[in-house]
Amino acid sequence: MSAERNKEEQALLVAWGHLDPNGPIQPTSPAGEPPDPTLVREYTELLGLLPYELEPELPRPELWQQLRAAIQSEAAAGTAEEAPAAATDEGVTPTQPRPKRPIGDLTLIQSPTRHEVDEMALHHPGAADAVDMTLIKSPSERATPPPLPQSVPFRPPAVTRPTAPPARSSWGTVLLAAMLGVCLLGLGFFAGKMNEQRATIARLEEDFTALQAEHNELLEAKKHLDMVTAVARHIYRMQPIAETAQQASAQGIVYVCGKHKRWYLYLQGLEPAPSGYQYYLWFKTRQGMESGGAVEVRHDAPYEAEAHDLPVGTQGFLVTLEKAGAHEEPEGEIMLLGEKSVSL
Amino acid sequence: MQPRDNDTPVPTPDDDAALVERIVGQDQDALSELYERYSDVLLALARRILVDHSDAEEVLQEVFLQVWDQAKRYDRSRSSVSTWLVLITRSRAIDRLRSRQVVDRTLAAVQQENQDLHTSPEGARAVLFEQRRQRLRREMEELPAEQRQVLEHAFYGGMAQSEIARVTGIPLGTVKTRTMLAMKKLRKALRAEIRELL
Numbered sequence: 119m120s121a122e123r124n125k126e127e128q129a130l131l132v133a134w135g136h137l138d139p140n141g142p143i144q145p146t147s148p149a150g151e152p153p154d155p156t157l158v159r160e161y162t163e164l165l166g167l168l169p170y171e172l173e174p175e176l177p178r179p180e181l182w183q184q185l186r187a188a189i190q191s192e193a194a195a196g197t198a199e200e201a202p203a204a205a206t207d208e209g210v211t212p213t214q215p216r217p218k219r220p221i222g223d224l225t226l227i228q229s230p231t232r233h234e235v236d237e238m239a240l241h242h243p244g245a246a247d248a249v250d251m252t253l254i255k256s257p258s259e260r261a262t263p264p265p266l267p268q269s270v271p272f273r274p275p276a277v278t279r280p281t282a283p284p285a286r287s288s289w290g291t292v293l294l295a296a297m298l299g300v301c302l303l304g305l306g307f308f309a310g311k312m313n314e315q316r317a318t319i320a321r322l323e324e325d326f327t328a329l330q331a332e333h334n335e336l337l338e339a340k341k342h343l344d345m346v347t348a349v350a351r352h353i354y355r356m357q358p359i360a361e362t363a364q365q366a367s368a369q370g371i372v373y374v375c376g377k378h379k380r381w382y383l384y385l386q387g388l389e390p391a392p393s394g395y396q397y398y399l400w401f402k403t404r405q406g407m408e409s410g411g412a413v414e415v416r417h418d419a420p421y422e423a424e425a426h427d428l429p430v431g432t433q434g435f436l437v438t439l440e441k442a443g444a445h446e447e448p449e450g451e452i453m454l455l456g457e458k459s460v461s462l
Numbered sequence: 463m464q465p466r467d468n469d470t471p472v473p474t475p476d477d478d479a480a481l482v483e484r485i486v487g488q489d490q491d492a493l494s495e496l497y498e499r500y501s502d503v504l505l506a507l508a509r510r511i512l513v514d515h516s517d518a519e520e521v522l523q524e525v526f527l528q529v530w531d532q533a534k535r536y537d538r539s540r541s542s543v544s545t546w547l548v549l550i551t552r553s554r555a556i557d558r559l560r561s562r563q564v565v566d567r568t569l570a571a572v573q574q575e576n577q578d579l580h581t582s583p584e585g586a587r588a589v590l591f592e593q594r595r596q597r598l599r600r601e602m603e604e605l606p607a608e609q610r611q612v613l614e615h616a617f618y619g620g621m622a623q624s625e626i627a628r629v630t631g632i633p634l635g636t637v638k639t640r641t642m643l644a645m646k647k648l649r650k651a652l653r654a655e656i657r658e659l660l
Contacts, residue, residue: 177501178519185527189493
């Protein structure tokens with residue numbers, strides 16, 4: 119009793135340890151036995167249930183939008199990190215949590231470089247007015263470009279540019295990264311859709327299999343129904359002719375539809391054949407006995423069989439207990455006999 | 463997030479685990495579904511610990527970002543998804559509670575807690591969750607006050623047992639006994655609810 123209590127307390131301690139930021143407590147059992155994992159799990163789930171006593175609070179709808187945006191920006195950041203040119207070692211491994219940053223944090227936006235601002239001013243007169251020039255480093259440089267007259271219309275710069283200007287390449291990289299991000303988002307979206315489709319297909323396949331099984335069962339039932347409702351049908355009741363342990367409570371019935379040579383046998387209560395023996399079904403015809411094959415009786419289920427090979431002139435049915443092996447005629451004890459039929 | 467209809471099938475632990483598997487594959491719809499299922503309970507938990515609503519919302523976001531990033535760390539053999547989420551939320555909320563700025567804000571928020579409690583009756587979405595809530599409340603209310611106090615200090619206050627002993631002036635051994643008694647009693651009373659999560 120005390121050992122049981124101790125075991126429960128050990129389990130409780132381990133579960134309680136999940137609340138410890140340093141991880142679960144590993145209790146030391148005097149017997150050196152680990153705590154019962156089922157009990158640990160139950161106590162862990164109990165802890166998970168505790169907040170359900172609180173009145174739930176629906177988060178603002180914007181919260182999900184912000185979360186989604188953060189995920190997408192993380193994905194984009196992840197892509198940029200993977201690109202070799204933009205790779206920077208921030209000491210973050212994939213298994214480590216990403217550094218937390220507030221959603222919509224403007225500090226993440228990098229200021230344009232001095233060179234980029236100059237480039238903007240050159241191509242778009244007046245744009246520089248919108249930029250706070252005090253934010254740009256190197257104040258001495260700021261005075262270098264001469265102020266452009268307001269009336270000067272836009273025109274391409276007269277400067278001869280190298281084939282691949284480094285200043286443009288940064289904008290190009292941004293554009294490329296943006297396009298890549300959009301492509302990845304698109305791919306992610308389609309991948310998600312694909313997963314959904316796969317799950318739907320798997321579910322439909324399961325449904326289809328279940329329906330097929332039901333369909334087969336219905337077909338079987340319909341066959342039986344056809345048999346018992348067919349024209350020119352006879353029913354033979356099969357009964358034991360002697361009291362033995364094998365067939366004390368055995369009985370059977372045979373539906374026969376002579377017009378189509380169909381027969382259906384149903385047996386119940388027959389004990390499984392002893393070792394080295396086998397039950398056989400026989401058709402009693404005007405010409406003699408014809409074998410209907412072995413009858414495999416199971417202990418836990420009735421036996422059913424049917425076929426379209428009813429011999430011509432069948433007048434009755436027998437089930438005999440024979441030694442295992444092939445037999446052309448019944449030699450063993452008759453377990454069940456059905457000689458009298460009722461026409462329906 | 464829309465309130466859940468009563469006709470909506472109640473999520474099972476298997477459904478939740480399947481969602482987490484999809485999240486491992488970076489399926490945003492799966493995250494959205496998980497968020498819809500549990501954000502209200504988790505927000506309530508964060509709010510219970512932090513009091514300040516904006517802090518609680520930030521914690522909720524952090525939790526789901528963590529789920530997004532580390533879904534593959536979920537171990538089905540150790541807990542159900544809902545318990546996993548509860549434990550992450552509690553841990554993050556308590557971390558935040560321990561940071562000084564938040565403590566200040568929490569103290570301020572506590573002063574107007576009674577007038578400013580934001581509850582959402584429409585948040586009671588699934589019948590099962592509502593029943594679970596009522597059952598939890600009833601069982602928690604039936605606990606002796608001193609046992610409930612110890613449990614709340616530990617779970618919502620993030621206090622170790624020695625801290626509880628210090629704060630309440632109760633001997634450490636008594637704190638341990640009360641914790642054990644409360645947990646055993648709850649486990650016995652909530653056996654059916656626990657089984658649903660296994």
